[in-house]
Amino acid sequence: METFNYVKAPNLEKALASANEAKFIAGGTTLVDLMKLHVETPKTLVDINLLPLDKIEKLPDGGLRIGAMVRNSDLAWNDEVKKSYPVLSEALLSGASPQLRNMATTGGNLLQRTRCMYFREPDAGTPGGYGCNKRTPGSGCAAMDGFNRIHAVLGTSDKCIATHPSDMCVAMAALEAVIHVEGPKGKRTIPFADFHKLPGDTPHIENALEPGDLITYVDLPKPVEGAKSTYLKLRDRASYEFALASAAVVARVEGGHIRYIRVALGGVGTKPWRSREAEAALMGKSATATTFKAAAEAALAKAKPHKDNAFKVELAKRCLVRSLKTATVTA
Amino acid sequence: MADSIDTRFRHLRSHTPEHSNHPLAPDQQSVELEPIGLESAHVRVSRRSFLSGIGATGLLASAAPLSTAATVEEPAQEQTEAAGGSTITLRVNGKDYTLKNLDPRATLLDTLRERIHLTGTKKGCDHGQCGACTVHVNGRRVNSCLSFALMHEGDEITTIEGVGQPGNLHAMQAAFVEHDGYQCGYCTSGQIMSAVALLKEPIGPSDDDVKQAMSGNICRCGAYTNILAAVKQVRSRA
Numbered sequence: 001m002e003t004f005n006y007v008k009a010p011n012l013e014k015a016l017a018s019a020n021e022a023k024f025i026a027g028g029t030t031l032v033d034l035m036k037l038h039v040e041t042p043k044t045l046v047d048i049n050l051l052p053l054d055k056i057e058k059l060p061d062g063g064l065r066i067g068a069m070v071r072n073s074d075l076a077w078n079d080e081v082k083k084s085y086p087v088l089s090e091a092l093l094s095g096a097s098p099q100l101r102n103m104a105t106t107g108g109n110l111l112q113r114t115r116c117m118y119f120r121e122p123d124a125g126t127p128g129g130y131g132c133n134k135r136t137p138g139s140g141c142a143a144m145d146g147f148n149r150i151h152a153v154l155g156t157s158d159k160c161i162a163t164h165p166s167d168m169c170v171a172m173a174a175l176e177a178v179i180h181v182e183g184p185k186g187k188r189t190i191p192f193a194d195f196h197k198l199p200g201d202t203p204h205i206e207n208a209l210e211p212g213d214l215i216t217y218v219d220l221p222k223p224v225e226g227a228k229s230t231y232l233k234l235r236d237r238a239s240y241e242f243a244l245a246s247a248a249v250v251a252r253v254e255g256g257h258i259r260y261i262r263v264a265l266g267g268v269g270t271k272p273w274r275s276r277e278a279e280a281a282l283m284g285k286s287a288t289a290t291t292f293k294a295a296a297e298a299a300l301a302k303a304k305p306h307k308d309n310a311f312k313v314e315l316a317k318r319c320l321v322r323s324l325k326t327a328t329v330t331a
Numbered sequence: 332m333a334d335s336i337d338t339r340f341r342h343l344r345s346h347t348p349e350h351s352n353h354p355l356a357p358d359q360q361s362v363e364l365e366p367i368g369l370e371s372a373h374v375r376v377s378r379r380s381f382l383s384g385i386g387a388t389g390l391l392a393s394a395a396p397l398s399t400a401a402t403v404e405e406p407a408q409e410q411t412e413a414a415g416g417s418t419i420t421l422r423v424n425g426k427d428y429t430l431k432n433l434d435p436r437a438t439l440l441d442t443l444r445e446r447i448h449l450t451g452t453k454k455g456c457d458h459g460q461c462g463a464c465t466v467h468v469n470g471r472r473v474n475s476c477l478s479f480a481l482m483h484e485g486d487e488i489t490t491i492e493g494v495g496q497p498g499n500l501h502a503m504q505a506a507f508v509e510h511d512g513y514q515c516g517y518c519t520s521g522q523i524m525s526a527v528a529l530l531k532e533p534i535g536p537s538d539d540d541v542k543q544a545m546s547g548n549i550c551r552c553g554a555y556t557n558i559l560a561a562v563k564q565v566r567s568r569a
Binding site for chain 2: 001003004005006008025027028029032033036045047049073077096097098099100102103238239240
């Protein structure tokens, strides 16, 4: 590991003032791991664990404000989240292990980095190492013709096919969360759909944050009246494994017809994958197996499989169909 | 039963008084991790210090650069203001430890083992994937390999040594002994730290709930069935 300067920020102002050229460290579950692998080599670490951003509060408009430092386990087990946003609780509890969930934070999970094994190679992107455009733009992509069973089929480019690994983010995409950021230019909010970036020609740019920006809160809109929500994750093991395909669905059915629907997929996209194509195929239609199948076909219509991951296309379709069934069952 | 527990948990003891003067006592756990080189003939040799010495001279140097550095750079007491390092106090098992010249790269795991000499906490994968390094921070279980020691000033840290001791075992430790919840024992302290923590977590009552809650701790020997039995026993009596 490269050495670094360590700064403990006593408050938000000091954290923002020290942010220049630094990385913030909260839970450390991604950052420390990647520092050991020489993927991350920050010159300065600003520890933000003292910042008072660890609360979950109801907003006056009926929404929920989640502090960036709220740990994954606290968010998953929060009564309001369990009651009004079960898709988020289920997604969080399907991710990582209890120990990691006790450490990982809401803000940090938004910035979780890919598990692409080429990206995680210590010398990737250096001469003699595997090509990785995310590590070093222009160095190529070893995954493209390499072992790419775990890689993405949606949102890929000819520069990068790395999968976004987070479960939490898939639920938040379906819930249309809003991310609050504070930085050198002041405060701003970023809609969830605009936060993560497609790789395109610049896979090293993963999100809308600018240097010195700190995530402060994530707001969830008021729960949709009468809606059910669910998260289904399919993977190689029953627990403690990343998704091969997952689906987050928020749905309201009235008189057998779908009156509200939000769909997001995980494990298959280069970012948390909101599927407006699936939503368009579902909205106003009858909640039947035929409709669900059509929505799944629409969601994966633009999928681009590689050598080892073609199975994900069918797996994601079935995952979505099953989730839609669960979320539209009326009592 | 008591005798058997005492014998089997001998490896958790920090000292074995009956052997303390014997240079090659098999249970020697009074670890000397002050700079160890093969040239230091006067250094007391234990199995652990012997292995550490080999590491420091290069056999394992490429595999574990940080632990090598920690072994070699253990500062003399007077070097309190040496360049780069910080001085912090960590509270572990109710006791304060002041650590001088701490490298910012030192993980909580390496600091517990190499500086405070609490070697019950194990290093497995060093990447948060195996759970061998599980400790409690402020009552919650975490992977100590994924946290820097500098981040834990003011925290209440509990390791396996703080959970129970020979003659005064935690119910979970006793249950692991009773149900044979291990084979080689390397993952055991992490398993027990997770199992103790889950007693206070809002998980469900079923076997599947326990398995999920224990899934962050990998056992290469496959003692899972016995581990589950141990956890179930303690939960049912809690």
